[in-house]
Amino acid sequence: MKEENYNPYVTAQTQFDNVANQIGLDQSARELLRQPSREYHFTIPVKMDDGKTKVFNGYRIHHNDARGPAKGGIRFDPNETIDTIRALSLWMTWKCAVVDIPLGGGKGGIVCDPRTMSLGEQERLCRGYIRQIARSIGPLQDVPAPDVMTNGQHMLWMLDEYETIMGGHFPGAITGKPVGMGGSLGRKEATGYGVVYTLREALKTLNIDISKTTASIQGFGNVAEYAARLYSELGGTVIALASWDNTDKKSYMFRKAGGLDIEKMAEIKDSYGTIDKEKAKALGCEVLDGDEWIAQDVDILLPCARENQITPATFAKISDTVKVLCEGANGPTTPDCDPLIKAKNIYLVPDFLCNAGGVTCSYFEQVQCNMNYFWPKEEVLEKLDFKMTTAFSAVHNLAKEKKLYMRDAAYVIAINRVAEAAKLRGWY
Ligand code: GLU
Secondary structure, eight states: OOOOOOOOOHHHHHHHHHHHHHHHHHHHHHHHSSOSEEEEEEEEEEOOOOOOEEEEEEEEEEEEEESSSSEEEEEETTTOOOOHHHHHHHHHHHHHTTTTEEEEEEEEEOOOOGGGHHHHHHHHHHHHHHHGGGGGTTTTTEEEETTTOOOOOHHHHHHHHHHHHHHHOOGGSOSOOOTTTBBTTTHHHHHHHHHHHHHHHHHHHHOOGGGGOEEEEEOOOOHHHHHHHHHHTTOOOEEEEEEEEEETTTEEEOOTOOOOHHHHHHHBBBBOOOOHHHHHHHHOEEEEEEGGGGGGGOSSEEEOSSOBBOOOOOHTTTTOOEEEOOOSSHHHHHHGGGGHHTTTTTTEHHHHHHHHHHHHHHHHHHHHHHHTTTHHHHHHHHHHHHHHHHHHHHHHHHHHHTTHHHHHHHHHHHHHHHHHHHHTHHHO
16 A cells, blocks of 8 residues: 555554454443544634635644643644544553653644745744634643644744633643743753664663664654764764655655764754755765665664655565664554564564653653743753653563563553553543
């Protein structure tokens, strides 16, 4: 099947159903947990700079809030679908549960392309989104954060609108805010660093020295950049990275056999991750087709871009040298690849464990906002490392003990925690 034929919601439900069968989950719990508990669909009229009004479609979905307020990002994406947001809301619930933070799962999105909108238009869109959903979000109900193509500035406009409507200061209502405006130090780095904390632990269990490894990365947005930075700092060599080029509407892979200088690569990208090809060539990179990121002779693959990137067709290109697959993106691998990953004996760090660093730091941001006292960056990152390493060890140990696939082991832990919370509340 082609990438666009995979529906992420079907993927998320298939993964859930598989594990629900394995653990013999109660029938009512299955019905409760395999779908979102609440969905909001709405229109957002925005006055554009040319004086015309454009109407955007917005969504916010709460999958489950048994363990705490729903939590999850808001995406801006011209190709956004309701099923993608549903899937992502499920994955947020499992993500918060696997790292054991007291939050549930939610997700939101607006069908739009911020790359073609002025800052004023983006601000009016953010405020319009909040006007439609203000009464169903907030620190006690549902806490949004940045996601694909949204950033701290968007979050601050949203928070300002929320506080204006609610009449007070509620810094814990939205996370991923700029530092100095209720944001946490380390939030920018958190997701990418979290990916590498789990990678580091995976390599330890395999007795592989990180400084002797090579990696190929898909994506060069926030997650990929900070994963690449920390991996390089720990001595790893990034041979290749692929990023979307918004002018050419295709992706390119940038490869350098001796290793890419991530700092320099970051200097030649725009805020959406598009890398300047000419400047990359001047840095000694080969510029190749973006799909080739998966076919490199490396030890580690880091998909840190989008859903449905690893399908049986693309999996067939994976080199025999690959030992570890760390899913920095949400849902990068389709379920029909899971048997292939097992058969090839690749060590998998599944998405909702691997990329949980972002939401873990969002939780720290809320805690700091509630105390009105902010920790130094080292303290945030130390706490983040501890949370990620603890979660990784629990999943790894369960997988080893019960001879489970890593994705299934992560699901067993997460589903059991959420099902238990729902049961204790008397929901089934
Ligand atoms: N959007 C990020 C994720 O998918 C972070 C969510 C959050 O901080 O709430 O995990």
